[in-house]
Amino acid sequence: MGYRVVVAGATGNVGREMLNILAERQFPVDEIAALASRRSLGTEVTFGDKTIKTQDIEQFDFSGWDMALFAIGSDATKKYAPIAAKAGCVVIDNSSLYRYDPDVPLIVPECNADAIHGYSKKNIIANPNCSTAQMVVALKPLHDRATIKRVVVSTYQSVSGSGKAAIDELWDQTKAVYNPTDDYQRKVYTKDIAFNVIPHIDVFMEDGSTKEEWKMVAETKKIVDPAIKVTATCVRVPVFVGHSESINIEFEDFLDEDEARDILREAPGIMVIDKREDGGYVTPKECVGDFATFISRIRQDSTVENGLNLWCVSDNLRKGAALNAVQIAETLGREVLKKG
Template identity: 55%
Template sequence: MKSYNVAVVGATGAVGNEMIRVLEDRNFPVKELTLLASERSLGVEIDFHGKAIPVKVLDENSFAGIDIGLFSAGGSVSERYAPVAAAAGCVAIDNTSAFRMTPEIPLIVPEVNPEAIAQYRNKGIIANPNCSTIQMVVALKPIHDAARIRRIVVSTYQAVSGTGKKAITELAEQTRALMSCQEIQVKVYPHQIAFNCLPHIDVFLDNGYTKEEMKMVNETKKIFNDPSIAVTATTVRVPVFYGHSESVNIETEKKITAEEVKKLLAAAPGVKLVDNPKENSYPLAIYAAGQDDTFVGRIREDESIPNGINMWVVADNIRKGAATNAVQIAEVLIRDYL
């Protein structure tokens, strides 16, 4: 099997660390791995297949000889360096929001729209969707193919790891402080996150939605290549370390029963059906953490409308919601295009 030179940009961050683990877990054919970050990380070493690899400082010359670049260092870094990588002949797979809605750049979830990866030739860049969007469309794709979804109403319950390492630390420290009757420190979020829920992810926009909510709206339409789908979202940050949960309600054009949905999802790629309420069996964030599948359960017909389905969708936001999805894109890229 041919092997490839791979770079991870933002290698010392939460998602960057996970990208390295996923490359190793999935035995991606890496010829040479280059780890890139800011000057703050110079001297750090990260293990890959038993070898300590030093982190290098990202600059304009970092992508010479690199075949695939996995980017997760923030939107401003991607905006500057993904085009540099592409110009050097490296295909940039970007985990930030920088290019998701650029028409010429494909927005990919391999279980949903792998054929769109061919569009990477336009700019040399492939966009990885928002974590909450990824798990939702993985669960909805088989239903959309069978009965065509007309409307989606989603409420999310998103883990702090979606914000990064500092948020993980803040939740842990606030929890310890509260359990010890000590004063808490609020730094990352505008309010206490421990034992609390914040209906506020990213900045608020003029329409009253947050940027995170509108990401779900716009990205879903682009991934499904169907601007007619009506989508509305409420995104909430909850005191969970890893794993986003979602309550998803859909209205379909064609009638589909809960049992039909269960059969579809039981056979769907990337989906694990966990749906036995009598045994208290349903998707939980603690079980999804560290896993690559999207877990779906609580599937039932919406009795308030003729063609409605409710479901509960859970996935590890750092794995499937970011790192794994990016590596899966790279797998399709080398299999079908490179």
């Protein structure tokens, strides 16, 4: 016996990826519904070898559906998530709306799967920010061994994190460099993204950090340990898909780089590619379409007493969004609903 599953936002980048991953991982689906806004009504999307038409989320009745994977942004989620939850359908939300709500669990299954039982307070589970998700997968097994005191992270985030319009903007700007007669309008980013990097993701806050940076701090504390100190600098780079992170970790106890490498090799969701030679590391282009979070460049940090540095790369549309949501659904089914 399987589940009745809803994917809301099925015509967007993340929604389509959710459908792909549900099919790829053979999630036990008895029935699936693809929802979108009225302007996308009837758009066809694929689920495995099936083609399904989107339904209007405004008219959809969530009663009798087991779970809904939401990829519709905070404003729409604010309207529709409570409706679904009240109807008895567990919402797994990819927006930032509920991540910091103490009554809503924020889940990365490799790190804090047990927290999923807190879903019943609101019938909602939150999916973390894409940059946080891949980082905590790497931090958690190391924290369990040597207790992390402080993390300094610099991100190199692809444009797909800003949606399809950002992908188009990078493409159009890149073409315009080689063909100056091509015209483009900057709509998504505050500065040109082609052949450039922009140290600005989300809005600025009073302390000078951006909200993306604040998210990494708050979410790491909620998922892994509130005692961990985190400072982040988040940068948008001219890459279509795949987020990269340079992570500097300070521990309470000494952790040798070789032991860290062994721990990460055995950790769920991680693939270690770490050879000290040309090409002995993973780049964002190489991680696209993969489920794993890739770790490279593991080495001691001699500037602090108990420090390690590492390089972390993942497909942000997968582990940073759709894959993690599906893994939450799998955990919910296995640990709570127990139908599949």
